[in-house]
Amino acid sequence: MRPGRIALWVLAALTAVYLVLPVFIVIPTSFSASSFLEFPPKEWSGRWYENFFTDPVWLDSALASLRVAVLVTLLSLVLGTAAALGMVRGRYRLRALVSGLVMAPVLVPYVIVGLAVYATFLELGLTQTTLGFVLVHTALAVPYVVITVSSSLVSFDRRLEQAAMSLGAGPVSTFARVTLPLIAPGLAGGAVFAFVTSFDEVVTGVFLSGPDLTTLPVQMWSGVRVQIDPTVAAVSTMLLLVTLAVFATAGLLRRRKS
Amino acid sequence: MTGAVDVRAVTKRYPGSLALDEVSLHVAAGEFMTLLGSSGSGKSTLLNVVAGFTEPTSGSVLVDDADITGVPPHRRELGMVFQHYALFPHMNVFENVAFPLRRRKVRGAELRRRVGDALEVVELGALGERRPAQLSGGQQQRVALARAIVFQPRVLLMDEPLGALDKRLREQLQLEIKRLHRELGITFVFVTHDQEEALTMSDRVALLREGRIVQVGTPQELYETPASRYVAEFLGESNLLDEDGGLLLVRPQHLRIGPPDGPGLRAVVREVIYVGGGLRIEVERPGGQRLVARTTVRPEELPRPGDEVVAHWSEHDSVNVPA
Numbered sequence: 001m002r003p004g005r006i007a008l009w010v011l012a013a014l015t016a017v018y019l020v021l022p023v024f025i026v027i028p029t030s031f032s033a034s035s036f037l038e039f040p041p042k043e044w045s046g047r048w049y050e051n052f053f054t055d056p057v058w059l060d061s062a063l064a065s066l067r068v069a070v071l072v073t074l075l076s077l078v079l080g081t082a083a084a085l086g087m088v089r090g091r092y093r094l095r096a097l098v099s100g101l102v103m104a105p106v107l108v109p110y111v112i113v114g115l116a117v118y119a120t121f122l123e124l125g126l127t128q129t130t131l132g133f134v135l136v137h138t139a140l141a142v143p144y145v146v147i148t149v150s151s152s153l154v155s156f157d158r159r160l161e162q163a164a165m166s167l168g169a170g171p172v173s174t175f176a177r178v179t180l181p182l183i184a185p186g187l188a189g190g191a192v193f194a195f196v197t198s199f200d201e202v203v204t205g206v207f208l209s210g211p212d213l214t215t216l217p218v219q220m221w222s223g224v225r226v227q228i229d230p231t232v233a234a235v236s237t238m239l240l241l242v243t244l245a246v247f248a249t250a251g252l253l254r255r256r257k258s
Numbered sequence: 259m260t261g262a263v264d265v266r267a268v269t270k271r272y273p274g275s276l277a278l279d280e281v282s283l284h285v286a287a288g289e290f291m292t293l294l295g296s297s298g299s300g301k302s303t304l305l306n307v308v309a310g311f312t313e314p315t316s317g318s319v320l321v322d323d324a325d326i327t328g329v330p331p332h333r334r335e336l337g338m339v340f341q342h343y344a345l346f347p348h349m350n351v352f353e354n355v356a357f358p359l360r361r362r363k364v365r366g367a368e369l370r371r372r373v374g375d376a377l378e379v380v381e382l383g384a385l386g387e388r389r390p391a392q393l394s395g396g397q398q399q400r401v402a403l404a405r406a407i408v409f410q411p412r413v414l415l416m417d418e419p420l421g422a423l424d425k426r427l428r429e430q431l432q433l434e435i436k437r438l439h440r441e442l443g444i445t446f447v448f449v450t451h452d453q454e455e456a457l458t459m460s461d462r463v464a465l466l467r468e469g470r471i472v473q474v475g476t477p478q479e480l481y482e483t484p485a486s487r488y489v490a491e492f493l494g495e496s497n498l499l500d501e502d503g504g505l506l507l508v509r510p511q512h513l514r515i516g517p518p519d520g521p522g523l524r525a526v527v528r529e530v531i532y533v534g535g536g537l538r539i540e541v542e543r544p545g546g547q548r549l550v551a552r553t554t555v556r557p558e559e560l561p562r563p564g565d566e567v568v569a570h571w572s573e574h575d576s577v578n579v580p581a
Contacts, residue, residue: 157344160346162344163338163345163346164346165310165311165332167332167406167409168332168333168358168361168409169357170330173361174332181348182347
């Protein structure tokens with residue numbers, strides 16, 4: 001191997017290590033027997049995993065996060081797909097404006113979104129509610145769905161829809177049997193991003209959480225801030241596995257499609 | 259027989275252009291009608307108006323005397339074949355052909371029988387399990403044909419269906435489409451820019467130019483008695499001669515080249531090309547106009563470029579064309 005290639009390999013390896021380094025810290029830490037975050041652990045134990053599954057505070061926040069993320073995924077798929085259809089296929093004057101508005105939530109800093117939402121939702125009684133979280137997270141997730149579905153729609157051959165119509169399929173049937181199956185990879189990608197966006201979200205979550213409803217990332221945040229609870233490491237490890245599983249499934253589905 | 263199509267004064271205006279200008283056309287039930295024209299002539303727009311994909315600015319479309327102008331495409335019961343096949347890539351051949359039947363609630367044994375029959379008609383009986391991507395272009399177009407006829411539409415619309423195929427395959431499918439037309443007995447409306455294809459396949463041809471129909475008639479009528487210079491030049495090779503303010507058309511196979519001392523138009527031979535079984539002789543008249551003669555008989559003495567000759571023809575082989 002030429003020296004240039006060796007250098008490239010070393011650089012790539014270092015970058016990879018750098019990117020996954022937190023994982024190498026977090027996973028061993030989660031198996032520590034100590035009551036503090038400790039690395040490397042002196043003694044091994046599964047007590048923090050046990051703590052997670054027995055402590056209602058942790059379980060409730062995990063279930064809340066899961067519930068919110070699933071609802072956000074469904075809602076943002078519907079809204080995002082509709083928006084993508086309108087943005088890709090619509091022929092109207094304010095198309096650029098509509099695109100801008102739809103994409104705005106990812107451009108505005110989350111802190112500002114969180115603050116604005118907090119002020120409004122407090123008055124409406126939507127803080128610490130599933131509905132409140134779903135509404136905010138959906139706004140943050142829709143742009144990702146729009147992006148992935150739009151790219152599927154751009155490459156979609158509209159003559160297939162004309163063919164379906166000429167063969168007797170009405171608009172609903174055409175969409176369900178021809179358009180939707182063919183843009184499904186875009187929807188799957190959007191769903192993964194939407195789920196992760198919601199499940200991972202801390203900033204607006206901090207504003208909206210409280211004793212009635214706290215999402216998992218916010219619980220983890222206070223787990224570190226308020227008391228130093230190694231359960232955080234255990235949760236992190238499990239989240240890592242969940243995320244890996246989601247992406248692996250999406251990847252496998254895509255491979256099977258093509 | 260059913261499937262008569264009536265296009266009445268259809269106009270389609272786009273911002274800044276007129277795609278169809280008061281086009282009227284009657285297609286008889288069971289007829290093979292070809293819409294012929296170069297790109298931008300409006301032939302595809304006209305087909306799309308009949309199919310229901312394009313809404314006319316004014317005018318109406320009738321099938322068997324029923325006005326279908328505002329009827330959405332999926333309720334028109336017209337079969338359609340597209341240039342790039344438009345097969346559903348996520349379904350196998352069987353499901354593609356079954357698609358229109360499933361929309362009509364055909365199920366079970368009858369569904370299988372009818373799909374099987376349609377695939378037999380296009381000679382693809384054994385390929386039901388394949389995906390479109392696993393088929394050749396010709397096979398894909400046959401699947402598209404089977405899918406368009408399986409629900410027994412009254413009219414089959416075809417938008418340059420052979421345009422994406424190579425010459426030999428195209429000629430083979432031309433014959434098959436003709437056979438299909440004979441066997442099904444339904445009305446075919448066929449769009450093409452290829453004049454040879456139009457002449458070989460059609461009962462009648464409508465030649466379009468800039469959103470208007472310039473002539474409708476049998477291939478023979480269009481070829482032998484063109485209504486204008488444009489028609490004469492669009493269909494086949496032609497020699498057009500100015501004569502007392504009118505035009506005289508002599509087709510290359512009727513033009514003869516003789517020795518310079520005979521009667522006829524004086525000209526100089528420019529090119530002599532051997533074309534499979536015959537000769538194509540191009541001569542130039544004093545004013546610079548070129549004339550083409552085709553002959554299958556080898557003349558006793560082969561004219562050579564530069565030779566002085568005369569071009570002549572029998573009176574009954576020439577046609578007056580309105581200027």
